[in-house]
Amino acid sequence: MSTATVPVERRLRLPRPRIDWGIAVTTLLLATLVVVDLSLQPALADITQIGLLVQTALPLLFVAAAQTLAVLVRGIDLSVGGVFAVANTMTAVWVGAAGGNHQLLLLAVLVAGLAMGAINGVLIAGLGFQPFIATLGTWTAYGGVALMILPSDGGAVPLVLTSILNGTVAGIPASIVIVAVLLLAWRVLRTSRFGTQIYAVGDDEERARLNGTPVRRVRLLVYALAGLCAAVGGIMLAGATSTGSPTAGDPYILMSLSAVVIGGTSLRGGAGGVGLSVMAAFSLILISDIASAMNLDVWVSVAASALLLLVMVTARALVERRAEGRTP
């Protein structure tokens, strides 16, 4: 069939190539940074080295995942820092001190994370607190709990954890496997009915309700899951550093927010995803890795990260405004 005879209708039906620029830009950013880093440090092109780099990124990746979940339902979670710290200190103090069944105790840490997230969820979805305020309060409270568990840096992380993190699965460093598991878990969640509901609630709460979505329950579960992710982040840091710190979580709060926004998840909710934030979080880690490889001062990577955030968010705001301008 020659194209000249294709009727208009048929031509319209042809699938148009759809490029999601949001995803493309984030991928491009990560790819560029990887290439730059590899060209600066050829020694990195080795699975063990990459594994180590990924290991340093793990805590941020998980906190960014947590933050993404909250942002997807048009919220924010400042308490990730507190949950992170509680999980971190619990791992260093209780799990480390206990003999025997470390796995079960680690599970308990995860449950604690889930519970702390659920408290946020109850405050926000149940009692109607603004997410910012609710998690500002719980951030502090959880941070206090972490201080109770471990008043100053130290503790002893169970060797099991450290050895798992430093181990390999079928020749692949555990850290890479963990990231793969995170992404897989996200994929499962995203493609579940619950996943659709998360996006629906973030997209338009009223319409979601009109379609029969249990909006409150979805919110509550999302914050609980965010707590779980943040707790995993805390455990990862404990495993990587072999010690605990009651204030370790705080820097991750704003960094995770940066990662979420750079990745392209909209603060208006309903668009974006954990995959994007993971890429962006890894990009942030790469920036500091590149800066140290080039022997640059710390300030350069701090400035670069801030500028990156500014550029990405400005570009996206402008694109959004142009799109709005076209269809008012």
Add this chain to the structure above:
Amino acid sequence: MRLLKVAGLRKSYGAVDVLRGVGLEARGGEIHGLLGENGAGKSTLMKILSGVTRADAGSVTLDGEPLTLGRPTASTAAGVRTVFQELSTLPQLTVAENLLYGAEPTALLGHVRGRRLRDQARELLARFGLERIDVDRRLGTLALGDRQLLEVVKALRETPRVLILDEATSALSAEDSAWVLGQGRRAAEAGAVVLLITHRLAEVRAHAERVTVLRGGDDVLAVPTAEADDDELIAAMLGRRVERLYPRRGGAPAGPLLRVSDLSVGDRVGPLDLTLHEGEVLGIGGLQGQGQRELLMALGGAVPWSGSARLRDAPYAGTSPKRAIADGVTLVPEDRQREGLLLADPVARNLTVGSLPRFTRPGGLIDAAREATAAAAQATQVGVAHDRLGSPVSALSGGNQQKVVLGKALLADPSVLLLHDCTRGVDVGTKAEIFTLIAELADRGVGIVLYSSDLSELANVCDRVLVMAEGRLVGEVPSGELSEEAILRLAVGSVPDRAEVAA
């Protein structure tokens, strides 16, 4: 035979009774038209049936059994499906996700089977002859018309017992409208009760077996469509107009006040020219959404526009509301709650917020005494009781809220007043007061541009009416020939092929 029976339904918002004991009987296998003027209570009735809004009193039964309403899920479970006029689809989700929302094909662990989902969505679209729509597109990227069609597809995913088409055709082309109504007919043939809410008499005449007319929150007429002629239906919808709703005017328009040429707002409105005279009430008519909002917003400096304008003898820039107000052009915006009022603030502050510079002393502090005096005087002029000055404006009735918005605009002492549908959702008494106020202002030489969705208002309050269609002025009804019919003829007659398109 299936029978939907609504009896004694009541609903009020604050002081406004929207439904005052509405009754309705609709049979399965038929399309039942529901007519009524703006504010008659059609939308509220539908919202109650679809579970979005809870009724204050009354009963709804289907085949003699009471329907549990009050939540969208409950209505859906009872087999009531609604095609909403305001779209209920989620723009960020894909077409497939939207169509099968809540009924996704899942695997053992709750994992949505993506391919099955898309296949089912395609099948569903094929069932309705809409194969051309790509199921993987984000819904928000589709044209508005297609989105409305998908609303219909979604509502008919499972066979409904009651199908509500709530102004579902108002944004559609003639072709798409016919398609939607055809789907309604098919549902009726399958035994469903189909309620067709519309503002188009012709649509009811062509498609509905029976019709119920609502007016002022009551059902005033219920007949087989064939047994009532258009005049009878219109009479039922309009009722007897309240005597002396529209005041007599004293003076006549004088010389030109605002002259606008080549005004355009993006590619949606214009280019158009118009002249407003001193003491003139210039009506803007036409079907909904023909660019009237943009025109008024542009004149008030609230949206960017191109073209040139002169106010009396000086050029008028209108680049921001601030400058427009300073030049003497004030806008009373369309949506008083979202655009007109600081809802939690007291009435007095709302009255003065548009004229702060007038009460500001050189040091930047507000002269509280002068402000209070001015607010009180303004409240008197628009007829708001002084003891309400301190209460939050949200506690006022819709009519009083509208008076506050008007008062705010008048306090800025405008020479041109732009009124966007300023009597919508306002009780009859307040309407009369507002019209009297408009007449007084015009007699004092203020030029008034008035857009109204109410034809009789345009015909009775204005000195002449300009009619808009698709962003342009398509005609003028001069003062001697003003009538609802003349305005309507221009509004629908000017776009013969798409007479019913209100995009």
Add this chain to the structure above:
Amino acid sequence: MTRLRAPRIHLSTVSAFALCAVLFVIATLHASGFASGDNVRQLLVFASFVGFAALGQTLVVLSGGMDLSVPWLMAFGGIQLSHWATGGMPGGAAIALVVLVGALIGVVNGVGVAFLRIPPIIMTLAVGGLVQAYLLSLGLLDSSGKSPVPAAAVSAASDRLGPLPIVAWVWLVVAVAVGLLLSRSAAGRRIYAVGANEEVARLSGIDVARVRLAAYALSGAAAAFAGVILAGYVGNTYLDIGQPYLFASIAAVVVGGASILGGHGTYWGTVAGALTLTVLSAMLPLFHLSDAGLKVVYGVVILLGVWLSQSGGELLARVRRRATISPEPPHSPEVTTSAP
């Protein structure tokens, strides 16, 4: 929950002061030294740091925004002052200049929020990051990571004038001025209007962008000044000196009864919030609460404070909800009869 009428007399401000007073009395009953002149002066100095950091935060929150750059601007205030003073600039001039530059950094925040439409949280986060980078690049911190502070700042934070420390006097004057600004001036009206409903404000002839710019500029200036006096009090300055004040500045605002959504609240409420937080942290050790317990109580108090002052917010939310389900939807097609 009770519905509040329009808060002409700001109940939330009164209750914040009441909360502070109750805590103070409890602490005094427990340890009489708590009410001693020295301790009160000490508390006032501590509270003033929060008070200044939260001053700009109040204005920004009232106008519907949020300023996360406050801690870095505080660090900037101290470190830049030290930098310039070490370079030979007179202390007074250096302080004035630091505050001015702080205002300019605030303007950058304002430009991003008002013109580029970047969400306030993100814009101020990024600007905070840039300020942090700049401070790191100065690299003049001594081996202990701290840098010395000029005498003018030290004296402002430590010397007394009559019964009160100088800084407390300054705070009082500023609080009166800001209170007047918000309650009596046209500028204050505009801030509230923008925070309550930006579109209504714009259509009422208010220059929304200018209001935003001004709020962020004042926030930058106030945070930089807070950094100056904090550095003066501590006697030296370091990068993380402002960190606790991100939390404290926002907490003081919300405990003071302001709505985080904007449009509702007062600076006097924030003053009460700052005093409450300070008294709370000073008294808890008396009850043998560790830092850890303090933090937990802190968090709970914030939630409780917001909970208590939520009646106003609840009303607002209800009003907004009502606005979305007005009897007739705002976009219903309107021509009531079809062609005859």
